[in-house]
Amino acid sequence: MASILVVEDDEQVRVLVESFLADEGHHTLSASTAEEAIALLEGGAKVDLLFVDITLHGDIHGGLTLAQRVVEVRPDLKVLYTTGRGITDGMRALFVQRAAFLPKPFSVDQLKKTLFMNFEMRSPGAN
Numbered sequence: 001m002a003s004i005l006v007v008e009d010d011e012q013v014r015v016l017v018e019s020f021l022a023d024e025g026h027h028t029l030s031a032s033t034a035e036e037a038i039a040l041l042e043g044g045a046k047v048d049l050l051f052v053d054i055t056l057h058g059d060i061h062g063g064l065t066l067a068q069r070v071v072e073v074r075p076d077l078k079v080l081y082t083t084g085r086g087i088t089d090g091m092r093a094l095f096v097q098r099a100a101f102l103p104k105p106f107s108v109d110q111l112k113k114t115l116f117m118n119f120e121m122r123s124p125g126a127n
Contacts (some may be wrong), residue, residue, distance in 0.1 A: 042087070
């Protein structure tokens with residue numbers, strides 16, 4: 001079981017992702033802003049993976065900036081980026097080292113496959 005911080009400003013997407021992760025046996029924390037995410041982490045939340053929308057509340061690099069800031073303090077943290085906008089090579093160059101990308105819109109199956117293929121995360125009962 002992993003502990004995953006979901007940072008997504010679209011409430012429907014955030015709830016969908018949290019629900020899927022909980023159904024898979026993972027512990028989730030959530031935030032709709034970078035500031036909320038930082039507060040959770042500074043409050044001592046133990047997190048294995050940061051699931052973050054690259055664009056947060058109109059800031060087209062908000063999620064990139066958040067991930068870079070968090071990884072400075074927690075270099076072992078894995079990051080799964082997502083966005084409904086296209087990404088450039090320049091944006092991809094800003095990804096932290098232990099990262100993957102999942103474009104929106106995505107299905108629950110695509111999310112599950114991305115977690116397993118990139119981070120070897122599977123539900124606790126999976127073989």
